[in-house]
Amino acid sequence: MLASMLCVMTDRGPDSAGFAVYGAGAKDKVKLSLRAAAGYDFSALAAGLSIPADGLPPLAVRSTHAIIEVPAAREADVRAFLAARHPEVAVVGTGARMEIFKEVGLPATVADTFGLAKMSGTHGIGHTRMATESAVTTAGAHPFSTGADQCLVHNGSLSNHNQLRRQLKREGITFETENDSEVAAGYLTWRLKQGATLGEALEAGLKDLDGFYTFVVGTENGFGVLRDPVACKPAVMAETDQYVAFGSEYRALVDLPGIEKARVFEPEPATVYFWERAQ
Amino acid sequence: MNAFSPDITFDLATSPLRDLNEALHKTSGESNARRWRVLNPEGRHAVAVGIDAPVTVEIDGNVGYYCAGMNQNASVIIHGNAGQGVAENMMSGFVRVCGDASQSAGATGHGGLLVVDGNASARCGISMKGIDIVVKGSIGHMSAFMGQSGSLIVFGDAGEALGDSLYEAKLFVRGTVKSLGADCIAKELRDEHKALLAQKLEAAGVAPGSVDLSEFKRYGSARKLYNFHVDNADAY
Numbered sequence: 001m002l003a004s005m006l007c008v009m010t011d012r013g014p015d016s017a018g019f020a021v022y023g024a025g026a027k028d029k030v031k032l033s034l035r036a037a038a039g040y041d042f043s044a045l046a047a048g049l050s051i052p053a054d055g056l057p058p059l060a061v062r063s064t065h066a067i068i069e070v071p072a073a074r075e076a077d078v079r080a081f082l083a084a085r086h087p088e089v090a091v092v093g094t095g096a097r098m099e100i101f102k103e104v105g106l107p108a109t110v111a112d113t114f115g116l117a118k119m120s121g122t123h124g125i126g127h128t129r130m131a132t133e134s135a136v137t138t139a140g141a142h143p144f145s146t147g148a149d150q151c152l153v154h155n156g157s158l159s160n161h162n163q164l165r166r167q168l169k170r171e172g173i174t175f176e177t178e179n180d181s182e183v184a185a186g187y188l189t190w191r192l193k194q195g196a197t198l199g200e201a202l203e204a205g206l207k208d209l210d211g212f213y214t215f216v217v218g219t220e221n222g223f224g225v226l227r228d229p230v231a232c233k234p235a236v237m238a239e240t241d242q243y244v245a246f247g248s249e250y251r252a253l254v255d256l257p258g259i260e261k262a263r264v265f266e267p268e269p270a271t272v273y274f275w276e277r278a279q
Numbered sequence: 280m281n282a283f284s285p286d287i288t289f290d291l292a293t294s295p296l297r298d299l300n301e302a303l304h305k306t307s308g309e310s311n312a313r314r315w316r317v318l319n320p321e322g323r324h325a326v327a328v329g330i331d332a333p334v335t336v337e338i339d340g341n342v343g344y345y346c347a348g349m350n351q352n353a354s355v356i357i358h359g360n361a362g363q364g365v366a367e368n369m370m371s372g373f374v375r376v377c378g379d380a381s382q383s384a385g386a387t388g389h390g391g392l393l394v395v396d397g398n399a400s401a402r403c404g405i406s407m408k409g410i411d412i413v414v415k416g417s418i419g420h421m422s423a424f425m426g427q428s429g430s431l432i433v434f435g436d437a438g439e440a441l442g443d444s445l446y447e448a449k450l451f452v453r454g455t456v457k458s459l460g461a462d463c464i465a466k467e468l469r470d471e472h473k474a475l476l477a478q479k480l481e482a483a484g485v486a487p488g489s490v491d492l493s494e495f496k497r498y499g500s501a502r503k504l505y506n507f508h509v510d511n512a513d514a515y
Contacts, residue, residue: 230401230420230421231382231400231419231420234363234382249322250322250341250343250360250362251321251323251324251343254321254322260340264360264378264379266400269401
């Protein structure tokens with residue numbers, strides 16, 4: 001369903017696409033979403049991560065991305081190892097359940113490349129990009145990870161991202177691109193590190209982020225939506241007994257089952273919304 | 280809706296939208312096909328735009344952006360929700376949204392009547408130039424921004440900055456107004472305004488007597504902004 005939603009939105013963002021899928025997770029394990037150049041030997045990398053107690057970590061390679069599962073207690077070590085020994089590999093996201101994939105190209109191609117249509121999970125977030133503030137690169141594609149099992153997609157443009165990036169760098173947040181949306185993700189990461197809840201971080205963003213935005217943030221148990229106070233960028237929601245869906249326009253939602261009977265509405269500007277799955 | 284027997288039924292699930300709009304444009308004055316039904320709009324943009332003929336078009340489902348834009352003489356009835364800019368730049372005729380309307384409903388409309396049975400979101404009637412808009416629910420922020428002429432009648436509430444930089448559009452809101460925009464003020468609701476309300480509501484198909492007209496508050500321009508001062512006229 002997410003794949004068909006993305007394809008419908010190709011008209012709006014044809015240059016790159018990405019998605020986060022919240023699938024099954026294993027207790028005390030963490031999944032790292034890794035990205036490298038085409039043809040990269042992820043198995044060799046996994047072999048390097050093997051320790052006698054655990055053996056080879058489970059590895060699932062999908063085109064330029066790989067999901068590697070390691071014990072949660074080893075996450076910091078693994079990240080340090082990757083940073084020191086494999087600078088050619090980017091960690092695009094981590095979490096117990098979240099897997100992130102993104103690539104340049106038409107949304108349909110990207111969805112096919114990663115086999116999105118066959119993935120399953122409790123929820124997922126997709127994005128098609130029409131670049132405005134920075135180059136069309138895989139690193140500039142959404143979603144951006146903001147923390148464990150958290151990611152962000154953005155429609156809009158931020159006007160104070162350069163200043164904010166400088167401030168956040170001083171706070172120890174690292175950035176890969178000149179992209180404004182990555183700054184929004186970095187901003188949320190920073191707020192969360194300071195102990196804010198995601199809701200509080202988004203509320204604070206209303207004050208600190210200047211520009212146009214509709215954000216969708218993914219969490220382990222659901223997702224949130226925030227529009228800027230002027231509501232420059234569109235957003236539409238559909239709710240049924242079975243699901244909650246978000247799209248930039250209704251067109252993206254028309255293939256969803258039972259959409260004719262869904263409650264369709266627009267989220268209010270400057271209001272933080274959260275939907276969580278019943279535990 | 281059930282009593283409606285169309286001369287032409289157009290299914291957008293099987294026929295291209297462009298063919299529909301082209302056929303509607305050709306109806307001007309020549310065709311006997313006066314009643315149209317459109318099936319499966321599925322949020323498509325620019326459905327039934329630019330009609331210039333006294334036809335009735337009933338659309339079964341939700342539409343995307345700019346539905347019934349630039350309308351002249353036609354009646355377009357949307358049995359669903361409408362995306363941004365429904366009836367934008369309407370010149371004359373009638374457009375009804377049976378569900379909710381998104382942003383900029385009736386934007387820059389020069390004439391005709393737009394009725395929204397549900398809510399309309401931000402910037403409803405922005406830069407309106409003579410259109411009448413009746414919203415039975417509530418409207419979002421910045422509505423009737425720079426409204427020049429026409430009327431905006433709201434049964435529910437209005438969001439922030441209603442009527443900012445207003446010219447001569449007449450605004451009537453029955454519920455609360457979150458805030459008024461620059462140069463927009465509450466004004467007395469006199470008998471002539473009640474008569475205007477009664478006339479517009481009748482045109483919108485609201486049963487006479489079903490709405491207490493004295494519950495509405497009237498808002499208009501205080502005429503204090505720069506362009507209203509004659510002293511500034513020789514600046515150009």
